[in-house]
Amino acid sequence: MATTPYFHGVYPILATPFADDESPDLESLARMVRFMHGLGVDGITVLGVLGEANRMLDREREAVVRTAVQATGGALPVIVGTSHSGTRAALGLSQAAQELGAAAVMITPQAEAVPSDERVFEYYRTIAEGISIPIVAQDHPASTAVHMSVPLLLRMLHEIPRIAAIKEEALPTASKIRALAAGMQRKVPILTGLGALYGQFDLEAGSDGFNTGFAFPEVLMAMVGAARAGDWAHVRTLYTRFLPLIVFEQQPGVAIRKEILRLRGLIAGARVRHPGAGIQPAAARQLHDLLDAILPGADLTRPIVL
């Protein structure tokens, strides 16, 4: 378990591996969880956008949670994405995750025809009142079409104690991180996402770490470590070195990340559930060249030494 306060540090978002027939590949999932644990990450998140949660049945989602929790042996927090377009259903998914051993749930708000801060607030409060584990509030307008203002987020923090962290992915992230940090009466960690695209800038702005799917969490751990040590030159060096890969990887869809995870030996295949797109051969070649250039001669199946 992390020795830093909860939700500081690096919480990789895991892909959900699928076999060629698109059935969940739970063996690969367990292997990936154990690898992340071995890296020393502070926790993991399953069933986010990268986890293709939106393409899965409820019972498949439960299998993913069960497998992830078991693979940690209880030694690593598992955060579970439980967003749903209905409040009661989101609560139901959250309660199921809690019963299966989740350490926290990660939740995005839901777009309604007429945007309403009040209904977003009620959504979070209702879920909070029905569970006993923390909530990571995810602010990602690009996927939700919901714009949570800084005042709304601060109100949520102050009136819903169960919200224990914010995953900030609303552009421009650094500005919003600064505004949130400045306004918090109760301090909670702010993690950045977006595949670490703005990693250096968000750490400079006060982000407490990463909650994202970049396939080399050890790089993010090194960046957080350097930031905590005040070694911003090292943060910058790490960010600059890996940024071409970060940029390439954060392109829409999950195919590129799954291909890296496959190359790292973590998942048996890079299959994406339809209608999601798989990686094209030319893009795969570009990715392989890019990895060779940034990590020449590296054994990707082992933790990268930085």
Place this chain on the structure above:
Amino acid sequence: MATTPYFHGVYPILATPFADDESPDLESLARMVRFMHGLGVDGITVLGVLGEANRMLDREREAVVRTAVQATGGALPVIVGTSHSGTRAALGLSQAAQELGAAAVMITPQAEAVPSDERVFEYYRTIAEGISIPIVAQDHPASTAVHMSVPLLLRMLHEIPRIAAIKEEALPTASKIRALAAGMQRKVPILTGLGALYGQFDLEAGSDGFNTGFAFPEVLMAMVGAARAGDWAHVRTLYTRFLPLIVFEQQPGVAIRKEILRLRGLIAGARVRHPGAGIQPAAARQLHDLLDAILPGADLTRPIVL
């Protein structure tokens, strides 16, 4: 069972009743199904947008299907909405519906970041290949953000024999109904939806009936009957008389329809699942006045005599 060809006629879309704690009220659902059967509709549809399917867990959806099928006693086709943002999951929901006794599934396409006719086609074909009951293809860009062109829909009809009807709700509906009807080599029924907003015009354009949630299906049955008899003056009279109610009822959300169903004695309460909005008192008063004006002295709990 309908004596007219399958998917001609009137297929009401049912709301899902909820108790005050938002749990499914299956007793009300069964009562509503029996009432519709008693009206002589050609079938019913559950778990559409009006059914708040998007706010329900998978196991809740199954309970709705089971209840609806049982309430018909096998004597009325039950169409089940089984759309999902993942193809395999939509197939899973469709297979579950089939096993529970559904007569057909109703399916919308899913929006992807880069629109692709090919992926929409594959989505329908994959589902079709995994089930043995018919598919009603629902074309409703307002809720799906997917624009299926007439050539795409015709290709789907011609290459996926399991598609047995089109529910046409893309504006302007009458033009699209005409274009589809003109282009079909294999003829399938086209039903109009949108709360019957364009009912007269869509029947004139060749629609074979209604698949929508207007809370007085007997009005729609009378319109279809008049249209089949060539009595267009009567179609127009019915449409004009009820159009203020149709317009009022098709406002966004499901609250008004649930209130009418409550007034008709079909559901115990008009509760809408959060974050959906319930009916406001002033709107409820307007609705009651409107019903009084259009159906003075009528006992709404009994079939309306036209």
Place this chain on the structure above:
Amino acid sequence: MATTPYFHGVYPILATPFADDESPDLESLARMVRFMHGLGVDGITVLGVLGEANRMLDREREAVVRTAVQATGGALPVIVGTSHSGTRAALGLSQAAQELGAAAVMITPQAEAVPSDERVFEYYRTIAEGISIPIVAQDHPASTAVHMSVPLLLRMLHEIPRIAAIKEEALPTASKIRALAAGMQRKVPILTGLGALYGQFDLEAGSDGFNTGFAFPEVLMAMVGAARAGDWAHVRTLYTRFLPLIVFEQQPGVAIRKEILRLRGLIAGARVRHPGAGIQPAAARQLHDLLDAILPGADLTRPIVL
């Protein structure tokens, strides 16, 4: 000039007539203005969505304003749509309209990547401070993608005295009209739009009239007159009689309205600017049948007697 307070009553939104080569047909425009004046409307609006303002160059917009103002002979208020995605440009269009004799400007807010009530407020205030004629604030999320909350609209009313009316077109309109009316400290008229789709309901909710493009303003005038006289049965009769036409006409696009205006002898041709769609022959036939049924034997080129 209207004897009722400003912005009460009926303000038709005018189409912009185009010749077959899509050049503005100012002669038709002047004829249409004179016809509306002859009907006794309270004012007219040019360069709204129906006016295809978004498909016109600035100098073409000026010609429309000049022509409309001249055709009224100064005896009828001309409201000019001057929305623009830049605040300073919206101000420039508004000042130009004022110089050309506009009685008021009609303005929608502009969507930004991150929604901001404050910027919407500033947009209106900046324009208000640079002109000396009233502003009609148009609330139409379907075309603007901006959701102005009731508190924001009330703040605008209370802090920007130049806002003299609200054109309310956010669904559900009746509820929003009630909420606005209840919250106003400074009372201003609220007009409904949307082609009069919710005309009866919005008048019941307290709307002060119509600001919309329905091609028979005399019907709307009769409805407003009946509402003012408290004769709600007559409001309902008028609404019910014309509702099929209202519904047909409010379908997306401007082609159907232009065809009616052509049939009324007001514009020489129904040409719509590309890429807007013209009316299809089958839709035109449906329209003609509909007009025959609702107004049998009527000479459409003359005011309809109700």
Place this chain on the structure above:
Amino acid sequence: MATTPYFHGVYPILATPFADDESPDLESLARMVRFMHGLGVDGITVLGVLGEANRMLDREREAVVRTAVQATGGALPVIVGTSHSGTRAALGLSQAAQELGAAAVMITPQAEAVPSDERVFEYYRTIAEGISIPIVAQDHPASTAVHMSVPLLLRMLHEIPRIAAIKEEALPTASKIRALAAGMQRKVPILTGLGALYGQFDLEAGSDGFNTGFAFPEVLMAMVGAARAGDWAHVRTLYTRFLPLIVFEQQPGVAIRKEILRLRGLIAGARVRHPGAGIQPAAARQLHDLLDAILPGADLTRPIVL
């Protein structure tokens, strides 16, 4: 004039400078044009998204074109953004640009309620038939909400000879560049945009250069030069070095780019037209630190030596 074929190479997109009162600062514009010319770019583009064209009146746009053309002394091609939501108006803007000396126009398609490849095609063809200068077709769904498929773009190329280049900004860009290049019967250059975010990858995929607003075009010129020379290691080195700046700069809005242009001494002030957002002090500090780190000790007002 460029010695490479037209539309190969680097065509910076210029911001439009504004004074503190938001009036166009044409002197700064001319200075910026001369600086770009001095760098040896292959041409410049004015009135794109970065140019805030959408916030300007037609007469202001004309002043920008006139100033830019004059500042080049006829020695550098000026491409002018002339997109408009009306086809005839886009043609009007294009003709005006041509008369003012534009070398080409850059045009995006317009979103309609019902997407139609045919109308997009007609839009381009109509403009092409009314001018005698080339068209750069800009494919940028993020700002247009129009998805032009590869077959549509190829049809446009083959049937509209006036289209002389494609500015490709649809994600994933590299894949689309490859597909376009593979499908072209008539070969035209493909330029990448998006602030050079995918610069290395798009050059690898066959892009012929850049048409974007990154404020150090000399970096992009060096990348194109290295790519032409087959020195991909140098492409990668340049891209990696400047990528943190590229990422920072491509955040939504134009404020960061204007601040860099100001720091380079090219524009007198970084004012953005309302409702666009200016740069926040904390973001400005981050930018200054970033520039110091990447270009330590450099005189930004002079061309960067690489």
